[in-house]
Amino acid sequence: MREQGLAADDPVLRLDRVGLSYGPENDVLSDVSLSLAPGSLTFLTGPSGAGKSTLLKLAYLGLRPTAGRVSIFGVDTTRLSRRELAPLRRRVGVVFQEFRLLDHLSAYENVALPLRVAGAQERTYREDVVELLTWVGLGDRLEARPATLSGGEKQRVAIARAVVVKPNLILADEPTGNVDEEMGDRLFRLFRELNKRLGTTILIATHDMALVRKAKSDVLRLADGMVMRVPASALAAKEEPA
């Protein structure tokens, strides 16, 4: 699927020599360059504290870099105003590591939140939201508040919320971190399906190397403030027994 205002071969997300520091001696990211092609599914791996979550935060426009340039859907966001960033954010679905579900809303209402922000009427999305929650195995928990959900259930609600608007780009921070292997596989199949059927570009930050190996997708490895791309083929070769 071609992104709006994006040439066929333009990356959906592009970071050019991006740096982020919280002070002179506190560089979180020093010189990160990467690009995600339209319709790609990529993993972001790296040791704890390497800055995976920070990189995702830059990508979903939750932070501005202290150096370099972040472009999304072919738009350089460096000089965009807050008002101009909002429409771009609506085209990005984010699965936060800490879920960020709103406690006073039901699972159904949490999933519907991005649609309410976009101004959609409930009657136009009710069935889609129910279907989506049913698909992630929460068809019987529509009215449940987050406080009554398990970690895995919260995770699935968070994923459903991220994909409900059929975004052009999905950024997921440890989306299978709180679910068992079976549910992890199922959730990954959801990402894969969105990627294949709708051409949604997906970047998944994860520690789950088993999932990465099964997925046979490209990997971006973040270490020492820099990113290195590992093609799926290279990863597979590395896994093969000598």
Place this chain on the structure above:
Amino acid sequence: MSASLSPLLPKEDAREAALFFVVCALCFLAALSGLVSRSAYAAADAWTNDVTGQITVRVRGDDAALARAVEVTTATPGIATARAITRAEAEELLQPWLGAGGVPATLPLPRLVAAEAAPDSDAKDLVLRLTAGLKSAGLETVVDDHLVWSADVRKSIDLAGLVALTAVGLLAATGVAVIAFATHATLLARRDIVELLHLSGAQDGFIAGLFERRFLMLGVQAGALGALMAFGAAAFVLYLLRQSDAQIWLLPQLSLSLADGLILGLAPLVAGVASMIAARVTVMRSLADMV
């Protein structure tokens, strides 16, 4: 699945109950100040209207001098009527202070002529001509058209009105400051919601709208209760005055008229709109700090 969706901002908590009380109290005080100020103006109007066109001539001398003063006054162009105030009438005027029959027979009371100016006469010119006429008739008199007294009353009431308006202004400013502080506190407490909405692509106006609607309703409801309490307090004072032997004509006219109703009706509207604006400005400023 909900029949109706929950509000994106959670329903009120203890902080908002305290805020409701503060806004309610501020509106009560503001409405009461407005009522007192308006009734003071009404009283001043009543007092000054009563004496407008009235001229009193105090005569030194005996009853013959008084009779002569009445003649001269009546004959002065611009005077509609003039008559001598009898001792009985003078005693009646003093009754509120000295009581019934409280004026000793030996107490000399001033001899007075009560005159009324013709409606189209120039009061100042009339007083000058009357004074000159009485003087040329050989009478020792003091002519009082109550203008000085009326002006003093008007000046005092204007001052009281200014004080009341300042009080209303200060109360409104305090209300706005309190709402702004509370909005900021709510914003901090609900930062998770604000951030999530922001990252979901909500424009600042959308987020501010959530707070605006919340504080508009709070302001209107608290303002209505405060105005209702002010109405109750005013009605209670009015009731007490009417039940007592107090000389209520001296007191401000607590009538609870249409104008009072307007003040009471405006209080919740002003509180609501001020709350809404304070909330919007606070939220927009806070959001400006986000990416």
